[in-house]
Amino acid sequence: MTHYYTLVTALPNLPPLAECKQLPISRIALNKRLTLLSDADLLQLELAEKLYHQSEVSLENLPDKPLVLDWQRQLEKITSPSIRECISNRLEWQTLLAALRYRQNGSSGPEDFQGFGRWTQRIRRNWHDPLFGLDAALPFLGKLQPLLNKGHSGELEYQLNQLLWKDLLFVERSFQFTLETVICFVLRWGLAEKQIKSDAKLALATFKRMSEQLLGTPAITQHLESAFEELS
Amino acid sequence: MDNLILALGWAGLYGPMALGAIGSMIGCSLAGQAAAGALLETETGHGRYIGISAMPSSQSIYGIVVMFALNRELTLDNAPGLAAIGLLCGLALMFSAIYQGRSCASSINVSKIRPEIFGMSLAPAAIVEGFAVFAFIFALVISAGVPV
Numbered sequence: 001m002t003h004y005y006t007l008v009t010a011l012p013n014l015p016p017l018a019e020c021k022q023l024p025i026s027r028i029a030l031n032k033r034l035t036l037l038s039d040a041d042l043l044q045l046e047l048a049e050k051l052y053h054q055s056e057v058s059l060e061n062l063p064d065k066p067l068v069l070d071w072q073r074q075l076e077k078i079t080s081p082s083i084r085e086c087i088s089n090r091l092e093w094q095t096l097l098a099a100l101r102y103r104q105n106g107s108s109g110p111e112d113f114q115g116f117g118r119w120t121q122r123i124r125r126n127w128h129d130p131l132f133g134l135d136a137a138l139p140f141l142g143k144l145q146p147l148l149n150k151g152h153s154g155e156l157e158y159q160l161n162q163l164l165w166k167d168l169l170f171v172e173r174s175f176q177f178t179l180e181t182v183i184c185f186v187l188r189w190g191l192a193e194k195q196i197k198s199d200a201k202l203a204l205a206t207f208k209r210m211s212e213q214l215l216g217t218p219a220i221t222q223h224l225e226s227a228f229e230e231l232s
Numbered sequence: 233m234d235n236l237i238l239a240l241g242w243a244g245l246y247g248p249m250a251l252g253a254i255g256s257m258i259g260c261s262l263a264g265q266a267a268a269g270a271l272l273e274t275e276t277g278h279g280r281y282i283g284i285s286a287m288p289s290s291q292s293i294y295g296i297v298v299m300f301a302l303n304r305e306l307t308l309d310n311a312p313g314l315a316a317i318g319l320l321c322g323l324a325l326m327f328s329a330i331y332q333g334r335s336c337a338s339s340i341n342v343s344k345i346r347p348e349i350f351g352m353s354l355a356p357a358a359i360v361e362g363f364a365v366f367a368f369i370f371a372l373v374i375s376a377g378v379p380v
Contacts, residue, residue, distance in 0.1 A: 003262075005262055005265035005266040005269065005337050006265045006266065006268050006269035007269060008266075008269065008341060009266045009267070009268075009269030009270040009273065009337070009340055009341050009344060010268075010269035010270070010272040010273055011269075011273070012273055013344075013345040033272075176334075176337075176338060177266075177337065177341075
């Protein structure tokens with residue numbers, strides 16, 4: 001097992017996800033530091049990142065069954081059991097949320113549902129149960145379902161990211177100066193980046209909505225119209 | 233057979249020094265690598281990181297002292313005793329230096345995040361040092377019983 005004493009201490013501290021308003025290191029600077037990894041370990045990191053932080057394009061381009069098969073194939077290439085478990089956990093949550101969404105939309109039945117991990121069969125069997133009969137095994141799912149039903153997708157993503165963050169932090173602290181520490185850090189960095197980006201998107205949407213509302217008020221419209229008349 | 237016993241005696245004589253030095257090399261290297269990484273991330277306090285990374289070098293000094301304490305004319309009577317004390321003391325020093333290096337690396341890693349816990353984070357490394365001191369002192373005490 002290779003130890004990365006210099007690399008691990010060269011990585012900055014990531015504050016808790018709730019307090020993460022700015023990334024402590026840019027991707028360019030992070031990549032520069034990650035050059036300290038061996039080639040084989042760098043490939044492991046890239047694979048872990050690809051599986052953990054699925055791009056929207058990759059999710060849209062493939063139907064569910066080949067996508068799940070691809071995940072399973074890729075996951076076998078991850079050598080660290082702890083990292084494999086973290087990624088499996090992430091993909092299982094993705095499966096659970098997909099099942100909740102499919103059921104809500106009514107676009108798919110239990111027989112067509114394809115998912116990753118240990119809960120898939122149970123989801124199919126208990127399709128009409130609000131939490132797929134997983135109330136005891138996954139109490140956190142009970143917290144996410146109302147958010148999905150109310151359409152609070154931003155809050156749902158935040159809650160799930162919090163859970164994944166804790167999971168990654170636990171694994172990161174269980175190892176010292178190994179590849180697992182580095183991979184967990186980079187995956188957490190990805191979660192923080194996603195959160196900051198979604199915050200920015202949310203802020204932009206709120207600003208647009210507010211400006212539209214403001215511009216729509218009669219007093220301001222009148223004021224603007226009179227100002228334009230004066231100018232012309 | 234006599235030659236083997238004498239050779240072991242010589243190994244016991246030089247063992248504390250050589251094994252202690254091997255441990256210090258590894259320990260200082262581990263802590264030094266961690267210190268080098270921390271230099272990238274911190275604006276101040278660089279000197280203390282370098283200082284910590286030199287902590288595992290004390291085992292080499294203990295090894296030298298034990299070597300001098302054991303140094304005497306080698307005979308078939310005293311060679312087994314010298315081999316036992318010297319090699320066991322050397323192994324204790326070597327492992328303590330390696331693990332102290334790892335403790336120092338962890339200390340550097342956490343005190344980089346929270347500088348105020350710097351002193352407290354050094355406690356594990358100091359405890360490991362304590363065990364090296366035990367091995368050193370009792371090697372000196374017991375060496376008095378080896379025939380000159």
